[in-house]
Amino acid sequence: MALPDSEILQLLTSISRELVCLHETDGTYIYVSPNSKSIIGYEPEELIGKNPYDFLHPDDRRLIFERSHQPLLRGEENIHPTFRFLHKNGTYIWLQSDNRLTTHSLTGKNYLHTSSRDISEKIESDANLALSERKFKTLFRDSPIGLVLTSTHGYIDDVNEAFAKFLGYETFELLGKHFSEISSTGELEENLRYRDSVQKGMIDHYSIEKQYVHKLGHLVWAYITVTVLRDDSGEAIYYLAQIIDIDERKKTETQLLENNEFLKATKNSLLIQNKQLQSYNQIISHHLRAPVSNLRSLLDLLKITGVEEERRELQNHLEEVTENLETVLSELITTLKIQSLENYRPEWISILLTFQKVQKLMEGEFQKKNVHIELNVTEKELVFVSKEYLETLFLQLISNSLQFADPSRELRIGVESFSMGSETTISFSDNGLGVDLSRYGDQIFQLKKTFHRQMSGKGLGLFLMKYTMESLGGRVEVRSKPGEGATFLLHFPNGSAANA
Amino acid sequence: MTPRICIIDDDKIYQFTTKKIIANAGISGEVLVFSDAENALSFFQSEANNTSILPDIIFLDINMPFMDGWQFLEAIEPLLSKFPKQIQIYLVSSSVDDADTERAAKIPYVSGYIFKPFTKEKLLDSLAHLQS
Numbered sequence: 001m002a003l004p005d006s007e008i009l010q011l012l013t014s015i016s017r018e019l020v021c022l023h024e025t026d027g028t029y030i031y032v033s034p035n036s037k038s039i040i041g042y043e044p045e046e047l048i049g050k051n052p053y054d055f056l057h058p059d060d061r062r063l064i065f066e067r068s069h070q071p072l073l074r075g076e077e078n079i080h081p082t083f084r085f086l087h088k089n090g091t092y093i094w095l096q097s098d099n100r101l102t103t104h105s106l107t108g109k110n111y112l113h114t115s116s117r118d119i120s121e122k123i124e125s126d127a128n129l130a131l132s133e134r135k136f137k138t139l140f141r142d143s144p145i146g147l148v149l150t151s152t153h154g155y156i157d158d159v160n161e162a163f164a165k166f167l168g169y170e171t172f173e174l175l176g177k178h179f180s181e182i183s184s185t186g187e188l189e190e191n192l193r194y195r196d197s198v199q200k201g202m203i204d205h206y207s208i209e210k211q212y213v214h215k216l217g218h219l220v221w222a223y224i225t226v227t228v229l230r231d232d233s234g235e236a237i238y239y240l241a242q243i244i245d246i247d248e249r250k251k252t253e254t255q256l257l258e259n260n261e262f263l264k265a266t267k268n269s270l271l272i273q274n275k276q277l278q279s280y281n282q283i284i285s286h287h288l289r290a291p292v293s294n295l296r297s298l299l300d301l302l303k304i305t306g307v308e309e310e311r312r313e314l315q316n317h318l319e320e321v322t323e324n325l326e327t328v329l330s331e332l333i334t335t336l337k338i339q340s341l342e343n344y345r346p347e348w349i350s351i352l353l354t355f356q357k358v359q360k361l362m363e364g365e366f367q368k369k370n371v372h373i374e375l376n377v378t379e380k381e382l383v384f385v386s387k388e389y390l391e392t393l394f395l396q397l398i399s400n401s402l403q404f405a406d407p408s409r410e411l412r413i414g415v416e417s418f419s420m421g422s423e424t425t426i427s428f429s430d431n432g433l434g435v436d437l438s439r440y441g442d443q444i445f446q447l448k449k450t451f452h453r454q455m456s457g458k459g460l461g462l463f464l465m466k467y468t469m470e471s472l473g474g475r476v477e478v479r480s481k482p483g484e485g486a487t488f489l490l491h492f493p494n495g496s497a498a499n500a
Numbered sequence: 501m502t503p504r505i506c507i508i509d510d511d512k513i514y515q516f517t518t519k520k521i522i523a524n525a526g527i528s529g530e531v532l533v534f535s536d537a538e539n540a541l542s543f544f545q546s547e548a549n550n551t552s553i554l555p556d557i558i559f560l561d562i563n564m565p566f567m568d569g570w571q572f573l574e575a576i577e578p579l580l581s582k583f584p585k586q587i588q589i590y591l592v593s594s595s596v597d598d599a600d601t602e603r604a605a606k607i608p609y610v611s612g613y614i615f616k617p618f619t620k621e622k623l624l625d626s627l628a629h630l631q632s
Contacts, residue, residue: 281597286563289594290511293617297517300619304524317513 010034019095022102023112025073027051030111039118040095041088057084057092072101072112082119094120146222146243152199152236154179166222166245168215184211184219198228199236209246221250272470287328294321346472348382349390351417351426358394369402369411376416383417383424383492389468394428396461397488401430404486422494423474429487434480465490503627506532506555508540508572509592510564518559518618525620527627537567541575551584557630559614562593562600569593573607580609590614590626 019039022031028051032044040055053061060083068081079099084092097116104111140147146163150156156177164171167182180188187210194206205227211219222243229238298321302314352375359366359373366373383390398413405411414429465488469476473493480486505527507518515533522531532555534540547553562569569591580587591604594616604613611629614622 286594289596290514290563290616293594294511294513294517296617297521297619298513300617301517301520301524317516321513 017117019114019116021047021114021116023052023114025110025112027053027069027112039116040085040093046088052085055086057086060084068097068099069112072099073110075101082123085116093118094123146241146245148174148179148241148243150179150239150241152239154195157238163243166220166243167212182212184213186211194226195239198226198239201234201236204228209250212243220245221247269473276467276470287332288325291321291325291328295325344386344389344472346384346386348384349387350379351381351383351390351415352377352379354387354390355394355415358391358398361395362398365402369405371402372410372412374412374414376414381417381424383426384494385472385492389472393465393468393490396465397428400461401432401486404430404432404434406431406433406483406485419494423491424494425492426490427487428490429485431485434482434485435478436482437478437480502527502529503557503630504529504532504555506534506540506558508534508537508558508564508569509561510535511561514561514616514618521618521620521623525623537564537569537572541567541572544576544579548579548582549584554583554585555587556585557588557590557626559590559592559618562591562595570603573610577609588626588630592616592618 016033016035017039018033019036020031020033021029023029029047029049032042032047034044036042036044036047053064056064064081064083068079071079077100080096081099082094082096085095087093095116096119097114099115100113102111102113103109140149140158140160143160144162146166147158147160148156148163149158156174156179159171159174161171164174167174174182183191187208190208191210194203194208197203198206205225207223207225209221209223211221214220223246224244225242227240227242228236229240231237295318298314298318302311302318305311305314355375355377365371401411401413409431412431415426417424417426419425466476469490469492474491476491477489478486479489505522507515509515509518512535515535519531519533532543534543537560544554560569560572567575573589576589588611589609590612591600591610592614593600596615601613604610612626614626
């Protein structure tokens with residue numbers, strides 16, 4: 001059963017969110033749809049016969065008249081004005097209308113037809129958006145912290161004054177550059193790894209210390225925090241980097257670290273020098289004062305002795321002691337030469353060639369004692385030292401091995417080398433008598449210490465070797481077992497540490 | 501009485517001059533000489549009860565190979581109270597290092613510290629203490 005037209009109209013307009021009205025050409029309400037209460041707070045009867053201009057926001061009246069009302073009367077179509085309308089509760093709400101001119105088919109009279117909806121909510125959120133955008137823009141531009149907006153591909157979309165100034169550029173010069181163009185290569189990998197994690201959504205922001213390249217070419221330190229900006233679907237669209245200038249602090253920090261390193265090195269070299277001075281004191285006491293006191297005793301005895309035979313014996317002893325003194329003195333002079341490193345010129349020296357040279361010098365001795373040499377070094381293995389020092393060290397080691405060879409077997413001497421960290425090590429081993437290190441370990445490099453009864457070593461050779469190695473910034477180690485032989489490890493610093 | 505003197509020192513020239521100085525001081529009798537402290541120690545161990553062979557005074561060098569003067573002192577300490585007579589021990593060294601003299605001063609059974617060269621005066625001085 002069909003409803004009468006008026007009822008259908010009633011039903012449709014009451015559920016619609018559109019306020020439908022019919023106006024005289026001057027705007028006077030003739031019809032207001034029954035849902036008017038829910039949209040603008042008035043019952044239809046309250047409006048009929050009134051003019052909408054009385055309800056428009058004063059600022060919008062002129063706009064409506066000129067942009068909507070008049071064009072409509074001229075016959076223009078598709079006019080959708082947005083305006084503020086006074087709700088019955090006293091506040092203005094935003095309405096948007098579709099307005100049309102309509103002509104009565106019988107009378108030919110013109111009417112205005114409006115269909116309006118409340119868009120206050122949308123207007124508000126748009127306004128908020130615009131406001132927050134404006135806030136962000138201001139914040140971005142005026143922030144004292146450097147700010148950079150880069151695309152997901154790493155190209156710079158926007159930078160602020162603070163950042164441009166930090167790197168010595170004008171802001172426009174930086175736009176469009178790829179961020180890697182202004183970053184030092186040092187932290188690039190770390191930076192990219194983080195960006196990758198951000199892009200994959202594993203993290204949302206990260207902070208690192210990195211170096212940028214200033215327009216003038218030097219590097220400047222910055223502490224940066226990078227935040228990802230995502231769209232509604234969660235897709236990363238921008239990276240926002242906040243950059244704090246920490247160049248001064250980093251430079252001070254580096255300077256402090258360097259100073260600290262220098263102090264440590266100085267302290268070490270002082271400790272070594274102190275130990276060497278103590279050893280020197282020992283040499284003076286035992287190697288110089290002892291023979292000198294012998295000389296004194298012999299001379300005193302010579303004064304009171306009348307017997308010719310005794311005088312000759314004393315003279316022989318005097319000669320012996322004098323010779324001994326001369327030897328000790330020349331050894332001491334060698335040590336002193338080692339200590340004054342001003343003329344020390346280390347270079348990369350072939351271990352093999354140097355050893356072979358020393359081997360040639362000792363050939364007679366080696367043949368006489370039937371010494372077997374095993375060289376496990378190639379010509380390319382180098383050590384950073386002066387040639388004479390390395391020769392002296394090899395001579396000392398060889399004479400040590402000869403002196404402490406086990407008479408019951410053929411002497412074998414082995415030489416090899418290896419590198420580890422900032423050191424190159426020469427390993428020199430023999431199958432001699434060896435030393436009981438658990439008993440003599442702390443004394444082996446001391447003066448006038450010999451460990452085998454049948455030998456008369458003065459113990460100066462190993463002392464000199466340790467002294468030399470320490471003066472060069474290196475060190476020496478010994479490994480040995482009685483009856484099996486000994487291995488000496490000479491650790492040489494590679495390069496600058498030698499001068500520390 | 502003629503004191504029995506023992507010298508422990510690896511320096512042959514020192515041994516020679518010291519024996520001469522002792523002889524020139526008019527002290528007769530045998531002087532016990534050891535070049536090696538370990539040999540000296542085993543001598544004292546085996547002759548611990550032999551009053552006529554044990555010395556009255558030992559001049560002990562500090563700086564020697566194998567066993568030095570300090571190690572000898574440490575090794576002989578337990579024997580000292582077992583000996584039938586008191587033995588005076590003097591350290592003799594060319595070292596003028598304060599560390600050595602201070603260390604010696606802390607050992608109660610060391611009677612003194614003699615700087616080389618060894619002389620007649622130093623000998624007589626230490627023997628004078630022996631007789632008192």
